[in-house]
Amino acid sequence: MKKFLLPPRSEALVVVAHPDDETIWLGGFILSQPQVHWTILALARASDPDRAPKFTAVANYYKAAGLQDDWDDEDKLSPRASLQSAKQILKKQLGNKHFDFLFTHGPNGEYGHPMHKTCHQAIKELLNDKQLSIGSAWHFNYKKLSRYKLAPKADSDQVIKLSPIIFKQKKLIMRELYGFNPKGIDIGYSTNPESLKLMSIKNNKKFL
Numbered sequence: 474m475k476k477f478l479l480p481p482r483s484e485a486l487v488v489v490a491h492p493d494d495e496t497i498w499l500g501g502f503i504l505s506q507p508q509v510h511w512t513i514l515a516l517a518r519a520s521d522p523d524r525a526p527k528f529t530a531v532a533n534y535y536k537a538a539g540l541q542d543d544w545d546d547e548d549k550l551s552p553r554a555s556l557q558s559a560k561q562i563l564k565k566q567l568g569n570k571h572f573d574f575l576f577t578h579g580p581n582g583e584y585g586h587p588m589h590k591t592c593h594q595a596i597k598e599l600l601n602d603k604q605l606s607i608g609s610a611w612h613f614n615y616k617k618l619s620r621y622k623l624a625p626k627a628d629s630d631q632v633i634k635l636s637p638i639i640f641k642q643k644k645l646i647m648r649e650l651y652g653f654n655p656k657g658i659d660i661g662y663s664t665n666p667e668s669l670k671l672m673s674i675k676n677n678k679k680f681l
Contacts (some may be wrong), residue, residue, distance in 0.1 A: 486574065489514070490578065496663065516563075517543065517546040531650050540560045545558065573607075574608060578612060579594050580594075597672065600672070611672060612672050614629045626668065659676070
């Protein structure tokens, strides 16, 4: 499989449900593409006094623009209301800005997480309705093997094997910047290789 390199100075957007998802599912890819202008939007936890400043520190580490909001992640909303809230946040945060690439959660929520699934669905609906300006849209593409282990699905369009140095950096972010237990589930989920699939939407383009 040909190495997936984004063009220099391209604008790439990562949209995730929670701060840390960007690193768990795509951190190595972000680290390995410093020629790109990255923007990372975490839909939830902007008012979390612990997680919000950690996310800002991580975005700075990636040399990315970090955006956050307060999407409900305490199950206070119905599934339909949660979907509509996510769409409103996306439109508010992104407006009419164009991005060459978008990366987000998969339809299976990686390991079945309902907010990851809703995030994917919200983006898919906005893209199909032409309410986001994106050149090429991709989603994380994993299957769960065991409690702490996920792997690329067989239908992945891109499987990105991380070098030992990049993978070490990825785990360092989780451990030192987010403060997770090295033996906990969050670092356990931090995958190598990383995996992507082109989103199933109208007029999606694999390359610019």
